[in-house]
Amino acid sequence: MFFSILLLIEIMSGQNSKINGVSFVSSRVKIDSTHTKPVVTTLGANYATVMPFGFVSTISTPEIAFNGRRQWVGERRAGAKQYALALREQNLKIMIKPQLWIARGQYTGFINMTTEDDWSKFETSYTAFILEYAELAQEINAPLFCIGTELENFVKMRPAYWTSLIKKIKTIYKGQLTYAANWDEFKRTPFWSELDYIGIDAYFPVSEEQTPTIEACIEGWKTHKAVIKEYALKYNKPILFTEYGYRSVDFSGKEPWRSDRELNQVNMQAQVNTTKALYETFWDEDWFAGGFIWKWFYNYSTSGGESNSQFTPQNKPVEAVIKQYYKQYSK
Template sequence: MMATPFPVAHRVAWLLAGVLVLAMVAVAALQQHTAPRVSVPADAGETSAATRRVAGRLLGVNWVAADSASSQDMEPLVRAHVTWIAQTPFGWQPDAAQPQVRLHTGAGSRNYWGESDRGLIRTALLARQRGIRTMLKPHLWLRSGGTWPGDVSMRSEADWQQWFAAYTTFIVHYAALAETNGMEALCIGTELEKTVSHEAEWRALIERVRQVYHGPLTYAANWSGEFEQVKFWDALDYIGVQAYFPLSTTERPTKAALLKAWRTPLARMAAVQKRYGKPVLFTEAGYKTTPDAAIQPWVWPDRNALPTTPDETTQRVCYEAMFETFWPQPWFQGIFIWKWYPGLQPSGSARRHLDFTPQHKPAEQVMAQWYGK
């Protein structure tokens, strides 16, 4: 059979297609050369910038890293209408005055698999498969006893510059990991109260992070007044608050008393929100399962104290007052409940039962009811 002559128009079309393919290959090669060098599993898939735009409230929990994760671990979240998890890797600082921040990106003696890069990526993928998004929320861990991130303060200007350089390296690593793996939000710091007066350094850090990560950003400021001291909220997408406000001086408060106690913190947050025009997000909020849950909500149950009978009613009432106060506020962007243990069974230990998790308690039903609205 004699071949049919190839029309000139078709030849031109094929030539143009070939040029287009070569151009796409060149662009891909350039992107591969310049992109952050963070490994991605072959099945991680892609998340476009459009899918990372947040619509509606962030209905979240703070996910506890473990030595494994499975799709089954996500099912209780789906049933409770949770749409976000916060994952927390750690940077390690020797003490509050030493300008060193060390990365530990692999699983080992100092961190669980779930805090490693590989574990963070895998957990985010499992969550995404169930329609749940991820906020990456790196923390600092101070190895000296009796100190916390709010104590971080340098002795000299030179030390401050060294600390910010080290901390920027730490955060940019996780910004690159979040970008490469399509994580939908990033928290650039948590409760670093004595650092926030260095506004210029924080703005430079935010600018550097924006070059790497293109999703929404927040900072998790402490309830005690730090959220009012931050002057760079305008450079972020959310005003992040660690919402452990003390609401009572007595055990077993009534809901009416808690609703009244919330009025002052609500007014303080509304004032900051009005000043900067950004929505408010509770990066952490939660209550122990104890009678004194509303007195000092940030304090963990004393593991060495005499056994205490769990008080699920007080925890439930604290949840009800929080949701009833903030859900009607149009500027309120959502909550990440502290905290959620994957695979926790109803017969968990007494310590777990006393601590902050709402799992298998009436507080979980309150959370699910409001998240489902």
């Protein structure tokens, strides 16, 4: 009902403003205005994700290490707070999005304890981790909090735990909630009705072309878009791309989730075209709330560039594309 009222207001006022966000990467150092201003001046963003981290050794390790002295500044609670406040000085709204990292980059969606006792220990550890940052989100009045990122098997195996966790979070944090489901996970996430946004890390395959055209990518989005819209209407919740973006490489729309360095043939036009197609597909839809580009490093002048094949848009032609749409759909 709340979403429907907001949507009606937007339609009546002739506006379709969006969350135009960046995923601001944690680093070793504190940040200041020299690091935060480019988020606004080069992109025109109005939101930023701050991402503290917890670490586990394997997919079956039941303890999460977090907020420790050996972590980078931006990965700990004090650092996440410092990042959030520095970004807010640029009039950026904040989503706190605590994430897990498994040693050697194992996928978090495969987390699977081997005994009931270990599941219980892991749930206790995850609760402590997530409530730590729910408290931070409430402390700084962050308008958005993400309760987890790409944890499909954990959600599948322990659905009752997640219902209980959401209730606990709501006793601490009074803002809006989402969960960052992987692109091929969101259809099976059981608790969307308990949250404010359907969150998707939007690495959907859209084209197998070496340099995908805008038109090919828009065509490639059609089937995915229909399903995404179906879920927005089913739950009466706006869709939020908790992460989205493409690498500046050949075949950037084929398997957009891949981050391995075997993909290294730089292709700036592929990144531009896939990104334009995403905006053209979603940013004008009333049921779509916006999203957070993946990813943005604090040291702008030395990040990205035209020899960089990774996700960041920094110092690449795609920056101008993002700024164009963010300006058009400012909030």
